[in-house]
Amino acid sequence: MDTKNELLRMLRSIDHRGYPAYKSLKGSYDFGDYVLHIVHVQGDPFAAPSDLAVTVKAQDARWPQKACGRYETRVALQDMILRRLSLKLSSVSGKAGGSGKSGSMSASRPGQEILDRSACQLGEKGDVTLRFYAGFPAAGRTVLAGELEKMLFHFLPDIVRETAYAGAWQKETVQNVLNLAEDQAFLRQELDRLSLCAFVADGAILPRESGISQKPLADALPFRSPEKDRITLELPHYGTISGMAVKRGVTLIIGGGYHGKSTLLKALERGVYNHIAGDGREFVVTDESAVKIRAEDGRCVNGDDISMFINHLPNKKDTTAFFTENASGSTSQAASVVEAVECGSKTLLMDEDTCATNFMVRDALMQKIVSEEEEPITPFSDRMRALYEKSDISTILVAGSSGAFFSKADTIIQMDQYEPKDVTDKVRKIVPFQGKEGSFSVSVSPSQGRRFPRPGSDFKEQRGRIKHKNLGTDGFLIGHGETDLRLVEQLADKEQSECLAYTFLWLAKGEMNGRKNAAALVNDWERAFQKEGFGLYRENGRISGNMAKPRKEELAAAISRCRGLIWR
Template identity: 40%
Template sequence: MARRISVESVLRRIDGRGYKAYKDLTGASEDLGRLEIRVTRVQGDPFAPPSVVEVYVRGVSPPAGAHPVPYADYVHRLLSRVLPRYSMRGVGEGGSGRLSVPTPSPIIIPRSAVEAQPRGDGVWSLLLRVWAGLPSRGRRVLGRAARELLLERLPKAVLTVLDEVKGDGVEQHITVWKDQEHIRSRLEDMGLYAFVGDGSILPRKCGGCWEPLEDAVPFESPPSMRVEIELPSGKVVSGMGLPRGVTTITGPAFHGKTTLAEAIAQGVWNHIPGDGRELVVSDHMLAYVESENGRWVSCVDASPFIEALPGGVDTRCFTTPDASGATSIAASIQEYVEAGASGVLFDEDQTATNIIHRDVWAEEITGKRTVNPLSDMAPSMKKAGLSMIAVASGAMPLLESSDRIVVMDEFRARDATEKRMEASRVLREMGYRRAAKEYTRPSGRVVAEARVLEKPKVKGFVAEARNLKDRIDLRPLRQVEEEQQLSTALRAASVIASRKNASIAGLAREISSRLWRWDYSIITSRPGPELSYVRPIEIAFVVNRIPGLRACYGRYCL
């Protein structure tokens, strides 16, 4: 049995030595009764990314009926606010004396900063992971200051959080999460794909803000689309039910079409109390798609949407280093469906026009059609079990294919589905005929040639690695709420890309499932507080855009 190394004894021994002596703290721990402190990762320099310290908490008593995910999320939010108060100021250089965790976004998901594990008899344990800047001056160890930081200030901060976690706030947090989970579980039985609750505040304070817009018009559902759902809390809520199948959101410019669509796209996550979107709930596997000119594509079956390309290119294994607007949409839809997406959402402002609908007059001039647009493919996609939500104000063929048409006018929703018959009449008079192509789901692909990424990292909305000539644009991941999700998706994608013959979708699903259970072993042996849950479709998104990655399926692997 390995002998326990005491944090305090190590700090006494290395006091005053060069900064690299802090490495002796790796694996050291200190039992403080209810709390145990463990140092799992040590920085190499006071100006480098901070060290990682774990705090194991015993004997936690959550509210009756609590679920680990919202409880841990609430603790994380308290921890992110409390830690700065216990940081040391004016001590040493660089990040010396700082305690922190990533600031969580308004969504409630598992994150590595706080894990909650039931232990039986209503007693839980918590595992907290914190960034700590080990103090130094002149790159010399400040042992006494480090002891104060790790064994006095950090434990006091954690005990403060444990005191503050008691009360109505955490119970409301758990209740709101459970209500959203319940609504999502009811969608399929009710024939719905998304629910937008009456009174929801959909607009945000600014383009990149998390906070709701003050004085915004509360959402009100059209009477013909209004449904009621009874929540576990006993409350009955009403709102607009978007049916499975094809829904088009239309209306004049600047009247709220995109705002509604963005809220529905973000409805795949559960939101915190006060966010304004607590009653906007979508199928968890809805995927947002947009055109990505110039993206890498490897052996994707784009044949339902793309055909008759120059040179007889086989679109059943479509590969290109430079996709166009239409071919990138076709590839993305198939990649998302392969990874488990149940439907897609797109906005005409971000989508190539020729993949939305056909122009019959242009076809008369060219005499050739290479793209089967979404307006034509929508009925057969619905037959294949996929739903589609579109934002479009200038696509009559798409309106004609819709099961529901929602008009946004002065930020208020109106059901205009009866206009579909009029659209059908006009299209017939124009001689418009829908493409006869039937949609087919893609086959699962594998990594044909392993690609090991060297030191992958995320900067803003860009992923890069030392051995990648081109960077990966992550901006199309519009459903991701925080940078930690992007970093986690990149690390997971790096694992998949490094394994020859690995199933891209299968391994993405496995990693995502593990992330939900706070199991990070497949992507790292020493997690810090920087990891967040992502769905398999976010992981697959990154894998599929790694420049030069070779994928294949079936006979195309021979």
């Protein structure tokens, strides 16, 4: 390894040479208390900025080893460090001049969710790796060594020391982050112990700033649990907390338009992730396996057994292994349900507004006019009890126009001007609870997982690599094949989509061999990621600094929606 003095000498020696001379700087350099890695150098000043990384040894960084040894608290510390790193780099970006992207400095910028990101990684013993980007300066396409010297020798050392070292942080700030992470982890454990799907704390702020912002809405009405559903818990650090317990089973959320039904469901959707302090949803936690289900007209379906909901189609298609390149609302929603069940989801989240009506319910009059023999769809309303009673799969459903679900629900919450009210007893006086009646004549079991994918032609290497392109939370491209994730609504960050694309490339190298179903592939990935983390995606010694770990549920959704796979 070279020293920083050697880097400085090399840098000055290429001043005013052609831009490709920057590539000679690739390597690792000892700056005393940290090591700078110039991982990849951009081809010209108008190309994507260069990849840099900094590593700090555990004995120098001095982060609490106990916190680093536990995944939840380690990720919380990583998130804290990265937020400051991103702001610090942004504050000096552009202060070194030049053409194109010259002088730019940036790192991943987290949103409201706390995600495991490749841009900042803490080892279990406390070593730190920061990954970020810098535009190497040029005048036209001529090296400006003095400007890069300013970036690497004047700006960067201060930024590293203000972010990567525990001593640069107020102890109270660090402790608050760790306390919140431990409280959130405790709450998630309590869900299982208390047989809950979710918990929504009193005082939580659920409405968001806008449709394009996850920040809390100013002056929003704080959440207050109905008395009947309120429980009180004792968190390790926060202390006593109360809120609404959403029990396992079938829960309906009803109410008039614009009264907060979908707002509550959206909070539960994002409750699978932890949130930063001040978000308003810090103590809104949902079963980590919960999956939002909706209609997705036009999606591909690859061999799902949807016969639980749809059978004897007029075109004689086999619904026990259903394939289509252009699913209808009902077939797409049926496929999404069985895919979620196959991969182990125990909670289904639905909003009537985004569901296929004919998949969800058939009223009594329609059943009289169109006989059962003429209708291939068995609606979800006829299966929701059996899903819970036989497979322990709960449903939380927003319903605003149909009362067909009342008789099947364990709990009914009415949103009235953003205030939740438990109206279960009121409804029971009008509509009796049917419970198991009529539910158990139907065999309800998870998909047999008979779908075995292998990579198609889009996964062929070109010049030693498989091309991919991130489309943000809309999905990604592998070769020319698109994986459309626009309606996979719990994908929270474009960096999760980037990680999904890299995961597909990793699976294609060995795990995705036509002999494993989607659930097995997801489990393979989970085990490998737990062992190697983002090191799974190392390519020519380089790990991208713009990845965030997705949930296994979103990986399963991506596998099922990928048009570039061959299924049997």
